[in-house]
Amino acid sequence: MEPSHHKSLATVVVAIDGPSGSGKSSVSRGVAARLGLRYLDTGAMYRAMTWWMLRHGVDVTDAGQIAAACGKPNLESGTDPDQPKITVDGEDVSAPIRTREVTNAVSAVSAVPEVRARLVAMQREIIGSGGIVVEGRDIGTVVAPEAPVKIFLTASTEARAWRRNAELAPDQATSVAVTRAEIVRRDRLDSSRATSPLAMADDAYELDTTDLTLEQVIDRVVALVHERTCA
Ligand SMILES: Nc1ncnc2c1ncn2[C@@H]1O[C@H](COP(=O)(O)OP(=O)(O)OP(=O)(O)O)[C@@H](O)[C@H]1O
Numbered sequence: 295m296e297p298s299h300h301k302s303l304a305t306v307v308v309a310i311d312g313p314s315g316s317g318k319s320s321v322s323r324g325v326a327a328r329l330g331l332r333y334l335d336t337g338a339m340y341r342a343m344t345w346w347m348l349r350h351g352v353d354v355t356d357a358g359q360i361a362a363a364c365g366k367p368n369l370e371s372g373t374d375p376d377q378p379k380i381t382v383d384g385e386d387v388s389a390p391i392r393t394r395e396v397t398n399a400v401s402a403v404s405a406v407p408e409v410r411a412r413l414v415a416m417q418r419e420i421i422g423s424g425g426i427v428v429e430g431r432d433i434g435t436v437v438a439p440e441a442p443v444k445i446f447l448t449a450s451t452e453a454r455a456w457r458r459n460a461e462l463a464p465d466q467a468t469s470v471a472v473t474r475a476e477i478v479r480r481d482r483l484d485s486s487r488a489t490s491p492l493a494m495a496d497d498a499y500e501l502d503t504t505d506l507t508l509e510q511v512i513d514r515v516v517a518l519v520h521e522r523t524c525a
């Protein structure tokens with residue numbers, strides 16, 4: 295990252311991007327809680343949109359159907375890092391958006407430009423004047439390109455598969471090999487879509503978390519935020 299614009303914590307935007315299972319959610323929540331910032335999980339928004347499509351019988355392989363329907367659900371994202379919550383039409387969907395059915399359909403839904411246009415606008419509105427950690431795939435490149443702190447988290451495919459597999463709910467349990475294949479497929483789709491694919495911003499700080507504990511990663515990101523904001 296270029297040493298540049300110093301900001302106060304009250305207005306800072308910390309953009310955290312990376313592939314599935316690299317630790318974005320846990321790191322972002324930990325950093326936000328430590329620094330007293332808000333937290334936005336943009337992946338949860340794409341998941342909630344996908345959950346609604348599946349619930350309403352939208353064919354999630356048909357981009358036209360997705361585009362026509364994506365303005366209908368009323369999504370509300372909480373920003374409390376200690377209690378992340380997302381509702382669709384008033385229903386708390388924090389748990390059902392984590393099923394493998396949603397996980398395996400979300401890349402197709404999030405590749406549709408109309409979906410991205412609506413959710414990116416909502417994300418920018420929530421970010422507002424800042425004081426927030428935002429995680430996703432295109433935060434540093436598209437949603438908040440002016441963010442003074444940009445982190446791109448990575449980890450080996452093996453580490454990500456083990457981490458992701460270990461946290462599946464009992465009714466979603468599968469083998470590490472299946473989880474690994476699902477992660478590889480999702481990364482490929484998320485990185486190859488035409489509109490704002492998963493990508494590292496030129497001015498992002500790349501952090502490989504393979505051999506780091508969660509606490510070590512949080513410590514490093516907090517240190518970077520202090521460095522960038524002089525706080
Ligand atoms: N550095 C780390 N060391 C060990 N486990 C970690 C580390 N970072 C995250 N984890 C664990 O890995 C799992 C996946 O992390 P997390 O959900 O934060 O990743 P993610 O990048 O947000 O994934 P996704 O994009 O698929 O939602 C969680 O169970 C988390 O506790």
Ligand SMILES: Nc1ccn([C@H]2C[C@H](O)[C@@H](COP(=O)(O)O)O2)c(=O)n1
Binds near residue numbers: 314340404
């Ligand atoms: N900014 C974002 C965030 C997420 N997505 C899509 C692509 C992911 O596979 C999916 C779920 O995200 P996760 O909860 O695993 O972080 O949502 C995106 O396209 N852009």
